[in-house]
Amino acid sequence: MFVSVRMQRWGLNTYLYGPKDDLKHRLLWREVYSPEEEGHLRTLIVEAQSRGLRFVYALSPGQDIVFSSSCDLTLLKRKLRQVSDLGCQAFAILFDDIDHSMCQADSEAFSSFAHAQVTVANEIYRFLGEPPVFLFCPTEYCGSLCSPSVSKSPYLQTVGEDLLPNITVIWTGSKVISRKLSVDCLAEVESVLQRPPLIWDNLHANDYDSRRLFLGPFKGREPQLRNSLRGLLLNPNCEFEANYIPLHTLGSWYRAGKEEKKGEGSGGKDEYCPDRALSAALHDWMDELNQPLQPGGGPRQKTQGRGSCGGKGLLSESQVRLLVGLYYLPHEHGPSAQRLLQDLTWLKTNCHLVDEWRGRASRFMSLCEEIAELHCSVVGGANRAVLYDLYPYVWDLRNTALVAKAFICWLGEGECLHLQSVLEGVPRVWGIMGECSFTKFGTSSGNF
Incomplete structure (x- = not known):
């Protein structure tokens, strides 16, 4: 219906x-x-x-x-x-x-x-x-x-x-x-x-x-x-x-x-x-994304707790734009994915430019944090229909962001975070869209 x-x-x-x-x-x-x-x-x-x-x-x-x-x-x-x-x-x-x-x-x-x-x-x-x-x-x-x-x-x-x-x-x-x-x-x-x-x-x-x-x-x-x-x-x-x-x-x-x-x-x-057209669609979708809906359009049942993320509040339009940019079209990355790839490629090849490298690494790490927060907002949100359909993808994004973040820390010789602490709790299989893994981050330009 x-x-x-x-x-x-x-x-x-x-x-x-x-x-x-x-x-x-x-x-x-x-x-x-x-x-x-x-x-x-x-x-x-x-x-x-x-x-x-x-x-x-x-x-x-x-x-x-x-x-x-x-x-x-x-x-x-x-x-x-x-x-x-x-x-x-x-x-x-x-x-x-x-x-x-x-x-x-x-x-x-x-x-x-x-x-x-x-x-x-x-x-x-x-x-x-x-x-x-x-x-x-x-x-x-x-x-x-x-x-x-x-x-x-x-x-x-x-x-x-x-x-x-x-x-x-x-x-x-x-x-x-x-x-x-x-x-x-x-x-x-x-x-x-x-x-x-x-x-x-x-x-x-x-x-x-x-x-x-x-x-x-x-x-x-x-x-x-x-x-x-x-x-x-x-x-x-x-x-x-x-x-x-x-x-x-x-x-x-x-x-x-x-x-x-x-x-x-x-x-x-x-x-x-x-x-x-995308902006108009996002504006209208925001009215539904935070509604308490179950799959099939039914009202949300009362549940105890919000899981490990604790429910950080409503999904914001900027978060949804981030998600759309990371899962855009088959022949084209969205703005957020392009930014991630450009920064990752630059960071891999320019470790010798210490001051500039640290600035861009900080921006890259912040975007990885935003992806983790996106995951928490979807998991803790009221709209269960959206959660059940999109969860495998936001989970993939979160894990890939954690691995990318760990790799950048490793490149920076542990100045930001220790690799072991970043990887704690991350599954052994990483990647989104079937194209990205930790090994690839270290050996090629990588693809989100």
């Missing part, structure tokens, strides 16, 4: 259901939902529709479907008819991240892998009564996966020529996770597909690395892009509470694009600016 409320508030209009932990979405796609599962799905569909959101049900049969099998086709229709009977009016069939090879029966029935997929997609689209929204995710869903290239890909050419024109094709850009998207970069794929694509944006997705989190603003996408697309979907972080800023700023981007189309945003304050 929380996500639908937020989406409605920020002007977003579509929710695509395709969770990997629903086994009947991918691995067991042939199986229909039980009455209890039907009830959960119906609740989601009704909730979305009551708030003016389009609910899109996605199915991923590509791992083991036999395209030429009438039995598999019947099971596919049965599954989608079940969801349609629950009130769903928009669908997606996904063939991403699967092997290109076909079984012998399919090789005899179809001229190519793309031909097999398109044939099934067209039949399912007709079977469902040609719904106004029907999405198709190709196996070659970004430029880097196309062979030999976007414009010369036989696979995409078949999709463009044979897929029914009102079926929308999903695309992620030049890469699976594209740093930038522009009107020009999409012109080529639009020409091959013979229709504007729908962008499935993986900018904030973190399901490929459990040590990473992306809290930065929606960025690197021209607001004018929306005029060249059939839509844009943001694939978010796995942790619900981590998506406040990504979705809030996506709403700002969308509204800016609408104003640009009307000619009201040219050269004015309504043009989309990631930094301004």
Whole structure:
């Protein structure tokens, strides 16, 4: 319910259901939902529709479907008819991240892998009564996966020529996770597909690395892009509470694009600016971050004590900015992470500049202390929903900061603190975002 409320508030209009932990979405796609599962799905569909959101049900049969099998086709229709009977009016069939090879029966029935997929997609689209929204995710869903290239890909050419024109094709850009998207970069794929694509944006997705989190603003996408697309979907972080800023700023981007189309945003304050959008999102998020909420949106239960940090009070906006800067975007560090890396690199190579070194070391140590205080504020805060989603990441940050601090003390020959006392109580495994360890601090430039 929380996500639908937020989406409605920020002007977003579509929710695509395709969770990997629903086994009947991918691995067991042939199986229909039980009455209890039907009830959960119906609740989601009704909730979305009551708030003016389009609910899109996605199915991923590509791992083991036999395209030429009438039995598999019947099971596919049965599954989608079940969801349609629950009130769903928009669908997606996904063939991403699967092997290109076909079984012998399919090789005899179809001229190519793309031909097999398109044939099934067209039949399912007709079977469902040609719904106004029907999405198709190709196996070659970004430029880097196309062979030999976007414009010369036989696979995409078949999709463009044979897929029914009102079926929308999903695309992620030049890469699976594209740093930038522009009107020009999409012109080529639009020409091959013979229709504007729908962008499935993986900018904030973190399901490929459990040590990473992306809290930065929606960025690197021209607001004018929306005029060249059939839509844009943001694939978010796995942790619900981590998506406040990504979705809030996506709403700002969308509204800016609408104003640009009307000619009201040219050269004015309504043009989309990631930094301004981030500040607006942070301002709104602060109203929720210190509320006593449990996961799922329930009120906080009374508990005894606040743990080892003791609860230092409310999270401040500067602390949240620090967290966002340390877990920013996949291709870009935020300001706080950049500052840490720059100072650490300089401190490693300039120990001979004693006076300046001590000043910068002091600044570096202060930032490490701020990270430790951030950890305590999250742990001691009233919002348990935020704590449970973000705790592994702030714990990682705290431990990495302690190790970095210890390393700087070691470089300074123990002038600040003794290494042993700093490391007391720190686990044997350190690092954030899967890239940083104590050994690396001593042997390379290091990465936060």
